[in-house]
Amino acid sequence: MGTGDPAGSVERLDVTPLDVLDTRSPELPGLRPCFIENRGQLDDGEVAYYAPGGSVSVGFGPGWAAYAVREADGQHVTVFRTTFAGCEPVTPTARDPEAHPTSYFIGPDESEWVVGARSYRTVLYQDLYEGIDVAYYFEDGCLKYDVVVGPGSDPAAYRLEYEGVATLEVDGRSGDLLVGAGGQVLTEAAPRAFQVMDGRRVEVEAAFQLGDGGTLGFAVGDHDPSIPLVIDPGLAFSTYLGGTKEDYLNDMAVDEGGHMLLT
Template identity: 30%
Template sequence: MRKKVFLTLLLIASLLSLVWLASSQFTASRSLTKAEPSTTPSMPSKEAVFVKLADLERGWVKNEGQWDERALFSAPGYFGNTWITKDGELLHVAVKGKESWVISERWVGGKVQTITPEEELPTKVSYFIGNDPSKHKTNLPTHRYVSLGEVWSGVEVKLKATQKTVEKLFYVKPGADPSKIVVEVGGAKGLKLSKDGEIIIQTGLGDLKLSKPVAWQEKDGKKLPVEVSYKLIGKNRYSFVVAKADPSLPIVIDPILQATYLGGSGNDFVQALAIHTGEVYVLGETFSNDFPGTSGRASSRTDRDVFLTKLDSNLNLLQSIYLGGNGNDFAGDLAISGSNIYVVGGTHSNNFPGATPRDSSRTDRDAFVAKLD
């Protein structure tokens, strides 16, 4: 009798152990929005991830067929996307809610000879937009800078992409004249100088601003500040006035384009987060804009796509994937099993990637499950 009781208790204990093990494995694969964060000391907290996401450097992405053929590079900014055309023109797509506005910048009296990406970042980007596999692009590299070369004689222009904005860097060689730099702003309702030395760009959505420029020269490894200010030319052009610079040294001039009407981007949403084998996965939604067709009010997309981002344990961005179609797409949750990632959500798109196309007249939302390696 004792032997039977002992065997019964042993069987129950074994079953409970199996249940506990299965439950642990299931919980570990669930999104951390529904489970406790990893207790591994070296892994970051959810709060640390969110703070890092707000200041990630995503870099320039080259057009490999995922956008309009007139676009060559694109970078996200605090207020919207910035595009570089094949001619070297800049197009800034400012977004406010469901409205958008395009501001262009052209180099007056100068010419872009070459457009070259510089300083490749560790981040790779993939686009799965629409259900045409030939237009899906994977593992595209990103770069910190794009050089437009010597646009004016003795003046090189570089464009630096950060999470919040795009910086224009003008490198003036010794003896070159900074007043050669003349930029024409298209799509603006007007330009004006603020009392703080900024250029206010008036748009139909509110004001953008070019921050007061800074300039410097380098000597013996030290940065020496140089006096610089804007000069408005006519209704829609600006240049720079530089004073007290050493003519034997190069000058770097750095104005930054900023938004004053948003107060926060408001265009990206995190819905789920998971930590798996030392890496952090973030699932969310983003409003992406296609290459704009005209100056002024943009004829660009204002619907949302799903994104999945992977970071290492030090919160360096490794890869981002954009997933969506021709309508609004919504992220729900994610789970990781082995080498596969499962994403669930909802879609209004009729051409969601990997799915059977829906009737184009439908506008209701369907659920989706996507499997990624």
């Protein structure tokens, strides 16, 4: 799945469960959303990769993802964080590099400049739980993630804890997840699940399942446990790199309380 990197070599991450995914987007004109590696341009070194956006920005660190949501007034930002619960923090990695690097020339001191930070199409959390990986990527300008459950692994082990949100509920009619943050209700589309059997995609029933303490998991229907299972929710609430002149991100950091700060 990986592509060549003009700036150097990137080791292909051969993880069997993830091989059922193809997160590569079709070639589009102009600059498409991607994840930028943090090589010191952000103050907080725990942010390994990030994607700046007009309405929502996201940063990825060891065992967590933090989202900064611009409020309706355009002046304030609300931050919430999702943490993979019940597992050791896993540092994210990336694959599918983009051809274009990003450079940051901030201030007069050239030693502080960052030249050639690479961008990627996919951010991975591998072996979060035994045999379970998570892949983040973009589709039609929106952030998505897939939970990939390897053969013999239990999808019930996956739990995501939401911190810093006002409300968290599942819509009884659509099955969508409704996240209250920043005076808005953000929608995460109901999950779909599938397995690939004999070269064809077989749908599996799946739904969001809320647990105690603001945790989220999945209820999954009958499936073949000997074959990888892909659970595919959709983050429909965010469009990145909106293209307006106000869409700038100078810095992002996550403090000890898990708050992502944008300037």
